[in-house]
Amino acid sequence: MKQFLFDLDLSYEQCEQFYSGHIESIQVTSHSGKTIRIPANRFRSFITPIGIKQQFKLKLTDYNQFISLEKIT
Template structure:
């Protein structure tokens, strides 16, 4: 099965993440390096939340149906 990989940067402060994305249905809009706009459930970013927020470079992998496979912080 073919996978699609998207790279993007995030810089969301802790306060902003907690305030805006704490609901179960909340989502985060990201802009990939290739110019695409993607919508991710905020819960996918929770493992990367630190006291500084969610910051860094990320790699999102989805399957051929655009279903989530993995999200990893790469820097």
């Protein structure tokens, strides 16, 4: 299993583009420097009235299949 930590800071207006279909994936850089592209729909449950301003932990299998995406408090 692989784990990646990263920060995400998106305004509510940027998050609205997930729903309109203009954004299909979000590219982030993990704290270790790895660039990762994640389907935007994975973040829908984390959207607040101010957008998404959170640190996350992404877990993948050794074959890069999605396991989970968790916000870190």
